[in-house]
Amino acid sequence: MFQYQDKVNAGVPQVCTPEIWDRLIDSPEVKSVCDQIAALDTSAPDYNDRKQALKRRLPIIIPHAASFKNGKRVSADAIPSGLAMLDVDHINQPKVWFDRCAERIKTAYAERPSYGLKDFFAENGIYLIAITASGHGIRVIGARGVNRESGTMERIEAAQMRMAKVLGISEYDAVTKDLARASYVVPRDYILWIYEAGLFSEEERLDLMQLVSFLPALPPHQEEKDTSHEDAPTYRGIAYEAIVKQLMIEIGAAEGAMQGERNTVYFSLANYMRYICDFDAVLLLRVLPDFGLSEQERKQAISSAIGRPRKSQKPMVLQSAIAICEKESLVESQKSKVERSTSLHLPELPRLLKLVCRRLPEDYRAAMIIASLPVLGTLATRIRFEYLDRQEQSLSFFSCITAPAASGKSFIRKPLDLLLTPINEQDAIEREKEQAYKDKLRASKNSKNQPEDPHACPRNNGVAISIAKLLQLLTYAEGKHLIGIGEEMDTLVKSERAGVWSQKSDIYRLAFDNAEYGQAYMSDASFNAHIKVYYNLLLTGTPNSMKRFFKDLENGLATRVCFAQLPDTSFTEIPVFAPYTEAEKEEIIRWARRLDAEQGTLVCPQLNTVIANWLEQKRQQAMEADSHAMDTLRRRAGVMGFRAGMLCYLLENRKFTKTVGQFAEWVAEYVFRNQMELWGEQMEQELSGALEVLSGERGSAASLLALLPAEFSTADLIKLRARKGQSVKNNAICMVLNRWRTNHKIEQIGEAQFRKL
Numbered sequence: 001m002f003q004y005q006d007k008v009n010a011g012v013p014q015v016c017t018p019e020i021w022d023r024l025i026d027s028p029e030v031k032s033v034c035d036q037i038a039a040l041d042t043s044a045p046d047y048n049d050r051k052q053a054l055k056r057r058l059p060i061i062i063p064h065a066a067s068f069k070n071g072k073r074v075s076a077d078a079i080p081s082g083l084a085m086l087d088v089d090h091i092n093q094p095k096v097w098f099d100r101c102a103e104r105i106k107t108a109y110a111e112r113p114s115y116g117l118k119d120f121f122a123e124n125g126i127y128l129i130a131i132t133a134s135g136h137g138i139r140v141i142g143a144r145g146v147n148r149e150s151g152t153m154e155r156i157e158a159a160q161m162r163m164a165k166v167l168g169i170s171e172y173d174a175v176t177k178d179l180a181r182a183s184y185v186v187p188r189d190y191i192l193w194i195y196e197a198g199l200f201s202e203e204e205r206l207d208l209m210q211l212v213s214f215l216p217a218l219p220p221h222q223e224e225k226d227t228s229h230e231d232a233p234t235y236r237g238i239a240y241e242a243i244v245k246q247l248m249i250e251i252g253a254a255e256g257a258m259q260g261e262r263n264t265v266y267f268s269l270a271n272y273m274r275y276i277c278d279f280d281a282v283l284l285l286r287v288l289p290d291f292g293l294s295e296q297e298r299k300q301a302i303s304s305a306i307g308r309p310r311k312s313q314k315p316m317v318l319q320s321a322i323a324i325c326e327k328e329s330l331v332e333s334q335k336s337k338v339e340r341s342t343s344l345h346l347p348e349l350p351r352l353l354k355l356v357c358r359r360l361p362e363d364y365r366a367a368m369i370i371a372s373l374p375v376l377g378t379l380a381t382r383i384r385f386e387y388l389d390r391q392e393q394s395l396s397f398f399s400c401i402t403a404p405a406a407s408g409k410s411f412i413r414k415p416l417d418l419l420l421t422p423i424n425e426q427d428a429i430e431r432e433k434e435q436a437y438k439d440k441l442r443a444s445k446n447s448k449n450q451p452e453d454p455h456a457c458p459r460n461n462g463v464a465i466s467i468a469k470l471l472q473l474l475t476y477a478e479g480k481h482l483i484g485i486g487e488e489m490d491t492l493v494k495s496e497r498a499g500v501w502s503q504k505s506d507i508y509r510l511a512f513d514n515a516e517y518g519q520a521y522m523s524d525a526s527f528n529a530h531i532k533v534y535y536n537l538l539l540t541g542t543p544n545s546m547k548r549f550f551k552d553l554e555n556g557l558a559t560r561v562c563f564a565q566l567p568d569t570s571f572t573e574i575p576v577f578a579p580y581t582e583a584e585k586e587e588i589i590r591w592a593r594r595l596d597a598e599q600g601t602l603v604c605p606q607l608n609t610v611i612a613n614w615l616e617q618k619r620q621q622a623m624e625a626d627s628h629a630m631d632t633l634r635r636r637a638g639v640m641g642f643r644a645g646m647l648c649y650l651l652e653n654r655k656f657t658k659t660v661g662q663f664a665e666w667v668a669e670y671v672f673r674n675q676m677e678l679w680g681e682q683m684e685q686e687l688s689g690a691l692e693v694l695s696g697e698r699g700s701a702a703s704l705l706a707l708l709p710a711e712f713s714t715a716d717l718i719k720l721r722a723r724k725g726q727s728v729k730n731n732a733i734c735m736v737l738n739r740w741r742t743n744h745k746i747e748q749i750g751e752a753q754f755r756k757l
Helices: 018-025 028-039 047-055 094-108 117-123 156-167 196-200 240-250 262-276 281-287 295-306 316-337 351-357 362-379 409-419 421-443 467-477 489-495 498-512 543-549 582-597 605-625 628-651 658-692 701-707 714-723 730-742
Strands: 002-005 014-016 060-062 065-068 078-080 083-089 126-131 137-143 191-194 382-386 398-402 482-486 516-519 529-532 535-541 562-565 599-602 711-713 746-750 753-756
Touching (some): 094 117, 117 126, 137 156, 262 281, 398 498, 409 582, 489 535, 599 628, 605 628
Antiparallel strands (some): 083 137, 126 191
């Protein structure tokens, strides 16, 4: 037997039985974490940090130790298990490596048809071969042989050397000999070979005196050369390969050069491409596809093309191909500017949110955090603070969780019910007061002495509530937040008449900034009030119902909402939402009561710096892209991130910690990415349309066009933008030109030359 632990830095070592082993390698959490590691960009500067952060969430096994005397993972207290672990790093294709190894074994024992991998590995004491959590290494676990005569056990180093020789491994991690050395658990499909009888039974330990392998050592594993990092030649930032591909479409050879026309197509491409290859025969030979022609044939075609008479300008066919590639490159650039929210890894969380998310599948945790914000803000309703603009704010949040039908949106209900405990308890008392008042009112219907209104104010009332009732409750709440939770947006949309919804939409928008709303009617039957709106909102629904609900982008409600999108669970197994333990439920409720009792004004200058830096980063990004949508959405996302940071500051005992800064920035970025993904394109079109009809100079795309001559060049546009203090980076210029072309304001009449229409 050997030991395991829940995490590398959590839990205590315990015996790993076959049943526990199966549970670990079949865990959805383990599978999810390893999938996230596999999806990381290995070329990113923070790759190792991200990888390590994810690996720390995995359980570990401790193969070298059968137990620890004091219950702590310390080598000095370890009782050896009789197993040895071998680590082999930097294998980019572990499955290919294993297949080659298996093939070699099969070839070496060809004269014994019945002798297979199982026999070979069992005889050599190799019980497990698995891909490491990084996806770029091999982990081998096998037996330490025992000398039956002396009773001594083979040293770990000797066992590692023996297994490496058997498998043809020339280089491995020689420091993996510590008895407390851990190995991260990986999912079942990462396991290339396993012999459980040896792994979990001391009876299977090998006799060192009889341990002999007749298979000669395999040659060192040779990785295929990865040339993906090598720089591909480009023209103005566009790969020559892309331009050649577009040229082939332009000259009618989109499917490639067929037999009988290869030389003609190759010559035609060389004739066009010479203009952007400096008439360099070596570069042309490198960037043009060979079509199966010999090197001599290709060199001859290139020489003939270069020798032809040259035009003073690039051929229109080539200019067209370049323009199309630039447009496609711009689109891809814009897509990459704002990554999908799903690629944003969770930050370190405060204790309460760790508890709330603990029993949820990985893919649902971000949405759970976003769904929790309105509830947590309502609990801490007496908290106030100043934003960067020195205006007072509260913990006001609007959240919307969207997902396809039957994908588990209701998972938020149980965690939120626990968090809402203090509010629901208070609401029960308020509703009793309200009902008692109604009963007295009915009983004294014709009496002169009417009962006094107790101003009962239940704060959790759902979303199907009239304007008059909502205003009444907001008045009675005296500055405390009400909360509306609607689990089906379509129901809300259908229940609202146009006029009523228009008013309620106004109230929601004002609630984001706790601004004032009022109404006054002649009738005594209506409730008249003029108050500051403290109201938090949580909605869930399908993407289609969300679009019906937020159908009018111009009214600004959608830009005030924290959106979270759940994964599509079509054709997948039902996600498992494990129940909280009683202890976890009690702790969550304790945190909720603590927040409910909080009050006062918070000041956290470090958080101001974090959000100010994030906003500036996004401002630069929006300016480079000349995107008014990005500029608008970053502002609202920054506010939401700041409020979330203040909430985290409260949960961290009013101390600015690394967790506070990371959480604030994560919420801002997550909200920004989702809003750009959902509304960015539509908002860009609407804002661009509005700018086209504006007059005046600064900031107006229409005025820029008006100031340019009837025929102008890219250089003219750059000079004009520079004079007006606007971005002159390539992305910004391309975005403006592309927008004008899309809206049929200009046409291209030459390379970098345009005519106004």
